[in-house]
Amino acid sequence: MRVFPRKTSMSSEPFTQLVDAHYAALYRFALSLARNAADAGDLVQQTFFIWATKGHGLRENAKAKAWLFTTLYREFLRGRRRDARSTSIEDLPPGENEVAAEDVDRVRRLDAVAVVDALQEVDEVFRAPLTLFYLEDLSYREIADMLEVPIGTVMSRLSRGKAQLRTALARAEAGASQKIVPFPKAAGGAST
Amino acid sequence: MNPEQAKFILSSGRRDERHAADPLFAEALRAAERDPALAAWFERSCAHDREIAAKLATIEPPAGLREAILAGGRASATRRKTRFLRATLAAAAALAVGISVSRWSATANAAEPTDLAKFALADSSRGWVHSHADSVQNQFERWLDEGGGRAGLPLPANLAQLQALEGCRVIDVAGRDVFEICFQHEGRWLHLYATRIEPGENLAPDARVATTMTGERCCATWVDTAHGYRVALVGSSDSPVFSRVL
Numbered sequence: 001m002r003v004f005p006r007k008t009s010m011s012s013e014p015f016t017q018l019v020d021a022h023y024a025a026l027y028r029f030a031l032s033l034a035r036n037a038a039d040a041g042d043l044v045q046q047t048f049f050i051w052a053t054k055g056h057g058l059r060e061n062a063k064a065k066a067w068l069f070t071t072l073y074r075e076f077l078r079g080r081r082r083d084a085r086s087t088s089i090e091d092l093p094p095g096e097n098e099v100a101a102e103d104v105d106r107v108r109r110l111d112a113v114a115v116v117d118a119l120q121e122v123d124e125v126f127r128a129p130l131t132l133f134y135l136e137d138l139s140y141r142e143i144a145d146m147l148e149v150p151i152g153t154v155m156s157r158l159s160r161g162k163a164q165l166r167t168a169l170a171r172a173e174a175g176a177s178q179k180i181v182p183f184p185k186a187a188g189g190a191s192t
Numbered sequence: 193m194n195p196e197q198a199k200f201i202l203s204s205g206r207r208d209e210r211h212a213a214d215p216l217f218a219e220a221l222r223a224a225e226r227d228p229a230l231a232a233w234f235e236r237s238c239a240h241d242r243e244i245a246a247k248l249a250t251i252e253p254p255a256g257l258r259e260a261i262l263a264g265g266r267a268s269a270t271r272r273k274t275r276f277l278r279a280t281l282a283a284a285a286a287l288a289v290g291i292s293v294s295r296w297s298a299t300a301n302a303a304e305p306t307d308l309a310k311f312a313l314a315d316s317s318r319g320w321v322h323s324h325a326d327s328v329q330n331q332f333e334r335w336l337d338e339g340g341g342r343a344g345l346p347l348p349a350n351l352a353q354l355q356a357l358e359g360c361r362v363i364d365v366a367g368r369d370v371f372e373i374c375f376q377h378e379g380r381w382l383h384l385y386a387t388r389i390e391p392g393e394n395l396a397p398d399a400r401v402a403t404t405m406t407g408e409r410c411c412a413t414w415v416d417t418a419h420g421y422r423v424a425l426v427g428s429s430d431s432p433v434f435s436r437v438l
Contacts (some may be wrong), residue, residue: 107243
């Protein structure tokens with residue numbers, strides 16, 4: 001369906017400006033959390049709905065942005081069913097910190113969808129700080145404020161999340177190469 | 193600080209002034225300056241981070257999400273249940289941007305139409321219209337010309353038929369389906385909203401028309417007794433149709 005503006009002056013409205021400024025970044029954050037586009041879209045819409053009802057008193061853009069990300073994360077946590085894995089973070093083994101040159105090259109070779117898929121394989125508790133780190137260029141202190149967790153927890157989750165992501169990316173590339181099925185050679189002769 | 197501790201801290205940041213200003217991160221950076229192996233590791237880690245960030249930044253939101261946020265409903269005619277009351281976003285957003293809904297002047301002669309009227313006024317005030325086929329335009333234009341909106345005259349289609357029309361929007365308002373169709377009449381855009389009156393709802397069917405005015409917009413609400421729907425028609429208050437249906 002085509003939807004088009006009837007009044008060009010709508011673009012100057014504060015709400016429209018806020019949506020234009022942040023909805024894409026919020027969607028990417030939501031996509032990493034929710035793992036599918038429909039739920040991610042719902043989360044973004046719900047976040048702006050809550051802003052419209054509660055958060056519109058925030059006049060500073062920086063505060064509005066932090067408020068939106070925090071609210072989206074809260075809504076995600078509220079909406080999803082907690083499972084055992086998400087509550088046993090302390091039992092997780094420490095992350096592997098080594099980064100090889102091959103890891104960097106691997107990301108260059110993969111397309112964006114494969115990278116998102118790999119990010120979505122990372123444990124839920126690591127995904128939120130990891131996505132904010134990559135997409136929003138936030139410091140660990142800012143991420144801690146947004147997610148309302150201690151700084152040390154954010155640092156731990158970033159370190160372990162990055163290790164998980166590297167593993168998932170390596171697995172993604174290996175999986176992609178296995179999908180290439182060689183053309184069978186004709187028995188006893190060269191293929192054309 | 194040993195190299196493993198430094199790696200742990202450096203994993204949480206980047207080589208830029210903002211991160212360097214953090215005392216803990218600055219200490220880890222100094223450790224990297226003294227340790228070539230650690231420095232090389234940090235360079236690779238930052239390069240890896242940059243590549244990941246660049247890939248993720250290319251992901252675009254789905255088409256229509258922005259419009260759905262602004263319009264308060266999905267930019268799709270396909271109904272899908274959702275736990276969110278997304279449609280009320282439009283109403284709330286309209287309030288947030290200062291659209292006054294305090295100047296109701298409803299004549300209050302229909303059975304509790306104000307909720308639908310409030311929603312219809314706020315939703316339509318976003319300024320979006322939804323395109324549709326010419327046949328739909330003609331159908332509703334003819335319906336108004338023949339007295340549509342007047343007491344007792346049913347909608348030209350039932351809700352199932354409305355939902356199937358190209359350009360009809362289905363909005364989940366507090367768990368209830370509200371259908372919207374936009375069409376032109378005598379050069380003015382009108383938005384027609386319809387929702388089913390639920391069984392047991394404490395509403396005496398009342399075919400009289402009530403009006404709600406806000407600013408330059410008018411909303412006429414009535415009950416379609418033939419179908420059992422509550423209907424709201426919104427448009428510019430100087431649209432000729434409003435003087436005719438009252």
